[in-house]
């Protein structure tokens with residue numbers, strides 16, 4: 064099937080305005096008759112739930128944490144982009160659009176990206192009005208910094224805690240609606256199934272994580288804003304509870320999964336210290352504004368204290384390879400460059416898996432206090448984890464899985480191929496192509512939540528009669544039975560290996576064979592080993608406790624079971640995409656200098672997978688990508 | 702920084718089946734722990750052992766494991782978050798402990814935070830306090846340009862200092878009166894310092910304070926245990942600010 068993204072046509076700068084005008088409206092008095100389910104209350108879901116509630120819809124919102132304030136958006140450090148051009152350095156909506164298309168290695172839809180760039184400015188205004196304490200300069204104006212893949216300063220920030228402050232802004236708007244009674248919040252719920260009635264999304268099945276009860280909720284539309292899936296690598300910068308579960312359950316009910324192989328490996332994370340490690344910690348990209356990446360030129364110098372290695376014996380490899388972007392080369396490129404140095408035997412620290420991020424020049428130029436003001440909390444975090452002082456000794460960094468560009472397929476209205484199912488934020492695939500630029504995920508989450516879905520969902524709801532399906536419908540009963548059956552199966556295996564052991568093993572396979580460098584061979588290895596591991600899981604996993612209580616072992620088992628299926632799809636997608644683009648690097652497809660080689664003649668499309676039943680091959684559908692405003696070109700940052 | 706040395710520790714952990722079940726301390730041994738393990742990774746090791754021997758693992762809240770989500774919540778040797786300055790439990794590392802140490806681990810203890818199970822408590826009262834007024838009542842869309850209203854840097858910095866709060870609940874857990882004053886004041890002070898928050902300042906402080914009391918938190922009698930326990934360094938000066946705002950609201 065050829066998929067249609069239903070993008071508006073005509074001059075790109077008019078597309079969103081025209082589309083908004085063309086969308087049907089729900090009359091204000093009728094809005095309260097419609098119920099919308101919002102799964103996830105991070106930046107995307109929190110902003111959306113608050114905005115829809117304010118419009119007058121009846122919203123039910125869900126999250127697995129004990130409060131919407133704790134979604135993983137909270138961990139974003141560096142900042143959020145917008146095309147304000149406050150510094151007068153040449154930014155514009157067009158430039159943000161262009162940078163995002165190019166940054167994504169020409170694998171995203173133009174119209175969606177244009178809209179994102181267009182509404183980016185409204186986001187900053189909205190957050191300021193909510194009381195988000197963005198950094199300001201001494202004159203009281205908003206301050207900006209630079210991020211990778213851009214030559215302008217367009218990133219707004221709140222110390223090293225931008226995500227926290229933006230999320231608390233959305234949470235405050237959400238709290239206001241909860242108080243007003245337009246949003247009902249369901250904390251500590253995990254969505255474990257999507258309920259589809261006659262081909263239309265009409266509700267969800269959740270596990271109450273405190274009581275273990277399986278609950279049904281019906282609505283006129285369902286939105287998923289459930290975040291990303293890079294915990295499929297086990298060790299990543301995501302929170303422990305981040306999973307593919309909500310997306311995966313929707314996939315198994317017919318929603319297409321687009322570009323699962325586009326995963327982002329972030330170049331600057333604290334290297335792994337041991338096998339027991341449960342997660343990896345990111346050090347914000349903003350550090351590359353003032354930190355310089357290097358490794359020793361000579362292997363003999365590896366054992367030396369970094370300060371004993373003179374400047375001429377250091378290889379500032381990003382500045383050498385990409386002189387015009389230098390240390391601010393985009394993430395995919397910076398990560399591969401770090402791996403290259405380490406593969407060449409010049410990596411620093413334990414196991415030779417590390418590069419230096421050195422602030423000494425900036426400290427000399429600006430003083431330690433300026434650096435402390437800019438990044439103090441990051442240095443503190445680094446020291447807590449490594450016991451090393453980043454002001455005195457360069458930090459050690461290594462790439463780690465961080466973000467998923469792939470996600471459920473959606474059209475321009477953020478609606479999946481299942482009518483009534485909308486997908487927002489990191490959970491959808493829409494705007495970042497094969498690589499996301501720094502500070503653009505927060506922008507996307509809030510764009511989707513505040514400024515896109517409030518319009519587009521109205522266009523859908525205006526076409527359906529409210530309240531036609533309730534939880535009395537047999538599909539809900541069946542879903543509850545399925546979810547209960549699944550949990551009981553997990554609890555009854557009583558094997559010998561723990562859930563964490565399986566997850567570590569899967570993560571190892573994913574990182575080794577489907578991480579920063581992928582080959583036909585390595586992917587075929589995974590396509591054999593993952594099904595075998597999954598089979599072993601269902602025979603030999605040990606899950607303690609019962610289903611009728613707070614049971615974290617059971618929660619983890621369910622998430623791991625889904626990753627064991629999803630990992631295979633990710634590898635299958637990576638296997639079929641015989642090109643390198645953005646975060647997807649196939650070693651067979653590279654230029655002589657090691658840069659990624661795209662194949663626009665054969666792969667200039669979105670690859671969306673359809674579930675065909677357990678044990679059956681999924682079917683690939685394609686949505687061709689057209690570039691009418693930006694020329695398809697080799698992406699160069701040299 | 703050698704990984705060769707490992708530690709063995711004795712853990713004395715609060716176990717409680719449910720909100721109404723009686724709880725008790727159980728003793729466990731944590732073996733093979735290095736100085737690089739975080740406190741929660743140390744508990745992961747213990748839980749893996751428990752699961753393998755068919756016992757139920759210790760249930761505890763956590764998510765980001767990088768000190769920002771506010772989910773982790775344990776009282777370690779009597780101190781919420783374990784007593785390292787400006788550090789959440791998840792950021793506490795085992796290099797702060799010695800081989801052979803005995804460690805007591807308990808949940809937050811406060812009337813307004815009932816225990817769900819083991820170390821997991823119900824902190825929804827903090828959400829209720831925010832719902833009482835911890836926001837500006839702006840609509841989505843239709844707001845002025847971000848630079849239309851200038852905010853002097855000291856005010857923006859002051860607001861940001863207050864906004865550091867992660868809503869973890871350690872302040873109430875540390876307070877002899879189980880007061881949520883540090884938490885409440887942080888939000889009141891953040892919004893009162895900004896022009897965008899001033900219009901509703903009087904209503905906000907009244908409603909939030911009232912709600913705090915209704916939720917079952919005690920009053921502040923200046924012990925400052927909250928500030929000592931706070932992993933984000935939220936300062937008690939914000940409580941003074943709240944009190945000033947409250948007096949102002951009575952006059953208005």
Ligand SMILES: Cc1cc2nc3c(=O)[nH]c(=O)nc-3n(C[C@H](O)[C@H](O)[C@H](O)COP(=O)(O)OP(=O)(O)OC[C@H]3O[C@@H](n4cnc5c(N)ncnc54)[C@H](O)[C@@H]3O)c2cc1C
Pocket residue numbers: 102103104105106107108125126127128131134135136137138139140141142143144225226252253254255288289290291300301302306308309345347465466487488489490501502503504505506508
């Ligand atoms: C360490 C780190 C730093 C980052 N820094 C930046 C940055 O500086 N700039 C930038 O632009 N981006 C950054 N990002 C990326 C960005 O933070 C995320 O992509 C973005 O916040 C995702 O928002 P979201 O709303 O889509 O999902 P999330 O914030 O992950 O929210 C997901 C929500 O879904 C809920 N949920 C998930 N599954 C279920 C389920 N099955 N049932 C019920 N609820 C469920 C969760 O409870 C949560 O409420 C960073 C990411 C990380 C990890």
Ligand code: SF4
Pocket residue numbers: 865866867868869870871872873883884887927930931932933934935
């Ligand atoms: S004030 Fe400090 S201790 Fe209290 S909730 Fe906020 S971060 Fe936690």
Ligand code: FES
Pocket residue numbers: 762763764765766767768769770771772773789790791792
């Ligand atoms: S787990 Fe998020 S703050 Fe500790």
